[in-house]
Amino acid sequence: MIRIKKNKQAPSKLWMEGRQKRTAHCISYTRSSQGYQNGEKSFVFSSKVYAHKDVKEALIQSQYGKCCFCEQIIYGDGDVEHFRPKQAYRQDKGQPLQRPGYYWLAYEWDNLYLACTACNQRHKENLFPLINPEDRATSHHDNIKIEKPIFINPGKENPEKFIKFNGEIAAGIDKEERGKNTIIALGLNRRSLKEKRLDELQEIKILKQVLELAKKDLENLELQALAQEAESRIEKSISSKGEFSAAVKCSINNNFQFIL
Numbered sequence: 001m002i003r004i005k006k007n008k009q010a011p012s013k014l015w016m017e018g019r020q021k022r023t024a025h026c027i028s029y030t031r032s033s034q035g036y037q038n039g040e041k042s043f044v045f046s047s048k049v050y051a052h053k054d055v056k057e058a059l060i061q062s063q064y065g066k067c068c069f070c071e072q073i074i075y076g077d078g079d080v081e082h083f084r085p086k087q088a089y090r091q092d093k094g095q096p097l098q099r100p101g102y103y104w105l106a107y108e109w110d111n112l113y114l115a116c117t118a119c120n121q122r123h124k125e126n127l128f129p130l131i132n133p134e135d136r137a138t139s140h141h142d143n144i145k146i147e148k149p150i151f152i153n154p155g156k157e158n159p160e161k162f163i164k165f166n167g168e169i170a171a172g173i174d175k176e177e178r179g180k181n182t183i184i185a186l187g188l189n190r191r192s193l194k195e196k197r198l199d200e201l202q203e204i205k206i207l208k209q210v211l212e213l214a215k216k217d218l219e220n221l222e223l224q225a226l227a228q229e230a231e232s233r234i235e236k237s238i239s240s241k242g243e244f245s246a247a248v249k250c251s252i253n254n255n256f257q258f259i260l
Helices: 012-031 033-037 053-062 117-124 178-185 191-216 221-238 245-253
Strands: 079-082 112-115 163-166 169-172
Touching: 012 033, 012 053, 053 079, 053 112, 079 117, 112 117, 163 178, 163 245, 169 178, 191 221, 191 245, 221 245
Parallel strands: none
Antiparallel strands: 079 112, 163 169
């Protein structure tokens, strides 16, 4: 997970059609709030707006084609994910869905991210826990700013303050354990992810060894050429474009002590 910096200007599809739909939802809720709360009524959201090709492409560009949570490169295969669930939410896994969700944020640029299917559909789903559930905004009339989500919001916070990597394993580091709970809830240490991270880290470790060898044999032109390629590959891996860049940077900083 890395810090995501989106363009301040939302795609036109959101601030034109999305804004109109938001207004309609808010008016509808105000007129029939009880019906939406007890599930007799439900909102109909348009994926043709919040997941429009222009919106998705803007997310792909701002996230370098990576999942906002696990950093796998997914490009167009990802979902347009609502950080705060639009239709309904759960405070904890196993609890019944609470309605309505954050309907007024369904088309808000700040609430949209690109996520892989595993993170979005198999792990996060409608889960959105708060440190203090009593602070939850349950309608557009409430002040959402008092909420303190447990999940780290990569568009608003720097994940490096909450999560580190011991080799391929993600670990929480903050006192409130938001990092730890984000890792567990989103399955950021699931087997497939750890295996992919380890493959990347082992490759980068070998490339770093090539660089060290090249420093000791400056007259070996073939080795120097390999070192240049290795250095370019490492620079890409630690940039925001690199897959699992957060884990790579951690391993480089601790000199690969967790990688055999």
